[in-house]
Amino acid sequence: MTMINRAADIAPDSSAAEAAPGIVRVDVKVSTPAERNALSYASREKIYAKLAHGTFRNIKWAVMAVTLGIYYLLPWIRWNRGPSLPDQAFLLDFANQRLFFGPIEIWAQELYYITGLLIISALGLFLVTAVAGRMWCGYTCPQTVWTDLMIVVERFWQGDRSARIRLDNGPWTFEKVWKKTATHITWLLVAVATGGAFVFYFRDAPTLAAELIEGDAPALAYVFLGVFTATTYLLGGIAREQVCIYMCPWPRIQSAMYDRESLLISYRGYRGEPRAPHKKGQSWEGRGDCIDCKACVAVCPMGIDIRNGVQLECIQCALCIDACDDIMQRIDRPQGLIAYDTFRNLDAASHHERAPLRIVRPRTILYAALIAVVCAVMLGAWLNRSVLDVSVLHDRNPVFVQLSDGSLRNGFTVKILNKMHEARTFRLAAEGLKGAQVSIVGIGSGEPAIEVVPDNLRALKVLVTVPAAKQDDLKGAATPFRFAVIDASDGATTYHQATFRGPEHESEHESDHELGHE
Numbered sequence: 001m002t003m004i005n006r007a008a009d010i011a012p013d014s015s016a017a018e019a020a021p022g023i024v025r026v027d028v029k030v031s032t033p034a035e036r037n038a039l040s041y042a043s044r045e046k047i048y049a050k051l052a053h054g055t056f057r058n059i060k061w062a063v064m065a066v067t068l069g070i071y072y073l074l075p076w077i078r079w080n081r082g083p084s085l086p087d088q089a090f091l092l093d094f095a096n097q098r099l100f101f102g103p104i105e106i107w108a109q110e111l112y113y114i115t116g117l118l119i120i121s122a123l124g125l126f127l128v129t130a131v132a133g134r135m136w137c138g139y140t141c142p143q144t145v146w147t148d149l150m151i152v153v154e155r156f157w158q159g160d161r162s163a164r165i166r167l168d169n170g171p172w173t174f175e176k177v178w179k180k181t182a183t184h185i186t187w188l189l190v191a192v193a194t195g196g197a198f199v200f201y202f203r204d205a206p207t208l209a210a211e212l213i214e215g216d217a218p219a220l221a222y223v224f225l226g227v228f229t230a231t232t233y234l235l236g237g238i239a240r241e242q243v244c245i246y247m248c249p250w251p252r253i254q255s256a257m258y259d260r261e262s263l264l265i266s267y268r269g270y271r272g273e274p275r276a277p278h279k280k281g282q283s284w285e286g287r288g289d290c291i292d293c294k295a296c297v298a299v300c301p302m303g304i305d306i307r308n309g310v311q312l313e314c315i316q317c318a319l320c321i322d323a324c325d326d327i328m329q330r331i332d333r334p335q336g337l338i339a340y341d342t343f344r345n346l347d348a349a350s351h352h353e354r355a356p357l358r359i360v361r362p363r364t365i366l367y368a369a370l371i372a373v374v375c376a377v378m379l380g381a382w383l384n385r386s387v388l389d390v391s392v393l394h395d396r397n398p399v400f401v402q403l404s405d406g407s408l409r410n411g412f413t414v415k416i417l418n419k420m421h422e423a424r425t426f427r428l429a430a431e432g433l434k435g436a437q438v439s440i441v442g443i444g445s446g447e448p449a450i451e452v453v454p455d456n457l458r459a460l461k462v463l464v465t466v467p468a469a470k471q472d473d474l475k476g477a478a479t480p481f482r483f484a485v486i487d488a489s490d491g492a493t494t495y496h497q498a499t500f501r502g503p504e505h506e507s508e509h510e511s512d513h514e515l516g517h518e
């Protein structure tokens with residue numbers, strides 16, 4: 001564990017304006033674990049995160065550009081699937097019970113692929129957390145990305161940390177009113193764009209955009225647009241870190257997923273303590289490298305001090321690394337006082353030893369193996385995926401009908417799903433029922449041709465009749481048989497089990513009574 005506050009022989013001068021020559025000590029309120037755990041109610045302290053510069057800030061800019069770019073632009077990418085199908089590359093076409101992901105189309109009957117993807121994503125998240133902590137929270141979580149975007153907007157209109165503090169503490173002048181108004185209007189525009197992009201995933205984006213503007217869109221589109229606009233504005237613009245600390249369960253779950261070998265953003269107390277401002281010409285002997293400038297706290301979007309150790313509130317965004325590296329460079333000390341490190345190495349380093357990074361360990365092997373298994377299952381299912389789906393539903397009322405000539409008739413609803421992007425013709429037969437005749441309402445009898453248009457589902461009302469002369473072969477009240485759906489072009493046949501219902505035999509009655517059945 002970190003050796004924070006291990007010695008107090010060089011006491012920090014809390015009143016010092018400079019932490020080192022030319023480096024101003026930031027006057028920033030730190031949210032401490034003790035304060036947060038106190039039972040008494042305390043109103044929120046607004047956090048004025050300072051703009052950080054450095055490697056991790058640049059990575060976060062890049063991740064933000066890519067993730068927001070994907071989210072906003074994806075519904076506008078086109079994909080030609082032929083004349084009868086939608087040309088939107090990514091479309092969640094719930095109205096027609098199917099999802100389009102570029103060349104891949106998943107029907108409602110195949111939602112287990114989505115389940116598989118969600119399992120792989122969850123396991124991937126566990127693996128990343130075991131290796132490098134809350135990477136997801138710090139870089140790609142939508143709450144982090146949109147909060148970052150809202151802070152960019154705020155900074156654009158109101159300036160960086162000290163300017164924003166001055167503005168908030170000052171009286172309500174014209175300048176303050178217009179800067180605050182401009183900030184909130186821009187936040188709302190971002191929120192509307194976010195809600196708009198969301199609904200575009202569910203319907204042809206250009207069409208829906210025109211409908212939304214003209215007021216002709218479905219009511220549900222306006223509802224979701226409103227909900228997403230409100231949540232983006234409130235969660236990203238107003239609530240910010242409160243969402244991560246109080247609303248999100250993930251920090252609590254994640255802390256069970258990393259261990260002493262996980263790379264976490266850590267303050268190297270063995271190197272930084274005892275901390276104190278550094279005066280010009282003063283020796284670095286017998287003191288730590290931390291000059292207590294609080295630059296790391298000033299950039300923290302959660303308002304915490306990483307020098308207090310790993311905390312639940314830390315989203316591992318790495319901005320404190322950038323801030324401290326900049327300070328170290330300016331005071332000519334080695335960078336990495338705050339860095340990605342493991343608990344094991346921090347312990348070893350405090351005894352002047354090193355503990356090498358161990359990414360391959362039982363926990364990570366287990367997660368990787370589970371991911372591999374689920375991927376293999378998904379791949380196998382995908383390679384054996386059929387291009388035709390048949391479902392059969394027996395009529396419930398009446399279960400069977402006895403016609404005037406003594407023949408028995410059962411009604412079924414047979415659904416044929418043609419997953420190919422071309423029209424197909426099928427024939428339908430009943431196998432395992434001697435003398436059975438199949439007729440399809442509206443089409444005809446005797447295995448008539450059934451046309452199913454590309455990428456569509458056709459529901460058929462099917463009547464199966466067994467003449468009186470053939471009923472000796474029926475197995476009482478329930479005779480199993482199967483429907484055969486034959487592709488007219490190549491004879492490929494898909495079967496579906498069904499049951500033909502009829503009156504119970506005398507012998508069934510007797511045995512039922514013997515067994516005490518009704």
Ligand code: SF4
Nearest residue numbers: 290291293294296324
């Ligand atoms: S850890 Fe680095 S940035 Fe933070 S107070 Fe110490 S010297 Fe300053």
Ligand code: SF4
Nearest residue numbers: 300314315317318320
């Ligand atoms: S302590 Fe550092 S890594 Fe954690 S949230 Fe604050 S700036 Fe990000």
